[in-house]
Amino acid sequence: MNVKLLDLRGQYSKLKEEIRPVIDEVCDNQDFILGARVEKFEKNLATYCGTKHAIGVSSGTDALLCSLMVLGIGPGDEVICPPFTFFATAGCIARTGAKPVFVDIDPQTFNIDPSKIEKAITPNTKAIVPVHLFGQCADMDAINAIAQKHGLKVIEDAAQAIGAKYKGKRACSLGFAGCLSFYPTKNLGAFGDAGAICTDDDEFAEKCRKARVHGSGHTYYHDFVGGMFRLSALQAAVLDIKLRYLESWHEGRRRNAEIYNKAFAGTRIKAPYIAEGNWSVYNQYCVLVDNRDEVKKKLAERGVGSAIYYPLSLHEQKCFEYLGYRKGDFPASEEACTRILALPIYAELTEEEVNYVARTLVEIAGYGTAATQSCWAFGKADTNRQF
Numbered sequence: 001m002n003v004k005l006l007d008l009r010g011q012y013s014k015l016k017e018e019i020r021p022v023i024d025e026v027c028d029n030q031d032f033i034l035g036a037r038v039e040k041f042e043k044n045l046a047t048y049c050g051t052k053h054a055i056g057v058s059s060g061t062d063a064l065l066c067s068l069m070v071l072g073i074g075p076g077d078e079v080i081c082p083p084f085t086f087f088a089t090a091g092c093i094a095r096t097g098a099k100p101v102f103v104d105i106d107p108q109t110f111n112i113d114p115s116k117i118e119k120a121i122t123p124n125t126k127a128i129v130p131v132h133l134f135g136q137c138a139d140m141d142a143i144n145a146i147a148q149k150h151g152l153k154v155i156e157d158a159a160q161a162i163g164a165k166y167k168g169k170r171a172c173s174l175g176f177a178g179c180l181s182f183y184p185t186k187n188l189g190a191f192g193d194a195g196a197i198c199t200d201d202d203e204f205a206e207k208c209r210k211a212r213v214h215g216s217g218h219t220y221y222h223d224f225v226g227g228m229f230r231l232s233a234l235q236a237a238v239l240d241i242k243l244r245y246l247e248s249w250h251e252g253r254r255r256n257a258e259i260y261n262k263a264f265a266g267t268r269i270k271a272p273y274i275a276e277g278n279w280s281v282y283n284q285y286c287v288l289v290d291n292r293d294e295v296k297k298k299l300a301e302r303g304v305g306s307a308i309y310y311p312l313s314l315h316e317q318k319c320f321e322y323l324g325y326r327k328g329d330f331p332a333s334e335e336a337c338t339r340i341l342a343l344p345i346y347a348e349l350t351e352e353e354v355n356y357v358a359r360t361l362v363e364i365a366g367y368g369t370a371a372t373q374s375c376w377a378f379g380k381a382d383t384n385r386q387f
C-alpha cells in the first residue's frame, strides 16, 4: 500500500464543482487584488477565529513580518521565540533588524517552555512570538502572564494552528495578534501563498491594513514605510469556500490521530502529547522514534511517506551564527530534531490507510532492544505512555 504524507487531490476533487465557478467569476471580473472577495473572507475568518479583525496578507511569513513592523520592532530590540519551529518565526524577527532570542521548548508539547522565558528577558525585549506547533497551542496563560508583567506584546505564530482551541478559545484570539498561513499544506490551504493577521486591536488592525500596501491609506500617499503584503482575490475566493469545510477536516485529522494514539500505546513510539485544555488540529502528527532516519527509510520502502519537521534547530542554522548560540544551548529542541517524524494525518486518509501506517511503524520501530531503551530518559516524566 502507498500512503503519501499529504495528498490534497482528494480534497480538491470533492470541492471542484464549487470552486471552479468562483475562480471563473474572479477571472471574468479581472479583479485580482484585495477588494470585495478579500473583505468577505476576512469577515468570515475573523468570526471563525473569534477576533474582531482579520487582515488578509500574502503569506504566513508576511503576516509575521507585517505584525512586527507595525509594532515598531527594529534594530536594538529583542524578540523571544522558540528555536524549534519553521524558519519564518525567527527569520521575520531578524528581518526587522531585531535580535531573535531563543527559549527552549517543552520536550513534551514541542512548544516554547514558559518557565524558561523570564530568564531571557532583558530591557531590550519587546515581544514574545510563541508558536502553536503542529496544531497545538502553546501555554498561553503562562506566556500572557509573563508578557503582561514585563510589558511585552504577544504575537501568536498560529501558522499551523488555525482553529486550534486553548481553554475553549481559538488560536489567534489568545495573544495581542495571531498570524496565519494558508500555504497549501496547512489545515486551511490556498491555491498558492496566502496568510492573515487576526487581532482585536482596532489601531493595530488599521495599521496592518496600511502596512500591506506600502503604508498607504490612499493610493500613492504613504504614511509610513510598509511592505507589499496584499492578498490576492483568487486566493480569498478559494479560502472562503474551504473555510466552510475546515471544521470537518480538523475532525478527520483528530479521528486519524486517535487511531494512531491507540496503535502506539504501549510501544516505543512516543505519540504526541496534548496538554490539558488543548484541542489540537494536528497540522502534523509527529511521533518520537529511535533511529529516526533509519525508520523513515524503512517506512518509505513500505510505501509510507513521512517527513522531518525540523531537522536542525534554528540556533544551529548557519544564518544565525552571529547570534552566538552553541550546540547544547537548547537540549529539548536539539533532541526533538534528532527523533521527530511526521506521519500522514490528512482528513481524506481512509481508516485502512491509517491502520496500515500505524501497523507498519509499529513493526519497524515499536519494539526495541534494551540498548536503545535509555533514549526514553527524555525531559519530564512521560505521562503520555502506558507501559
Ligand SMILES: *Cc1c(COP(=O)(O)O)cnc(C)c1O
Binding pocket: 059, 060, 061, 062, 085, 086, 088, 089, 131, 157, 159, 160, 180, 181, 182, 183, 193, 194, 195
Ligand atoms: C508555514 C509556517 C510559517 C510561514 O507561512 P508561509 O505562508 O509559508 O510563509 C510560519 N510559521 C510557521 C510555524 C509555519 O509552519
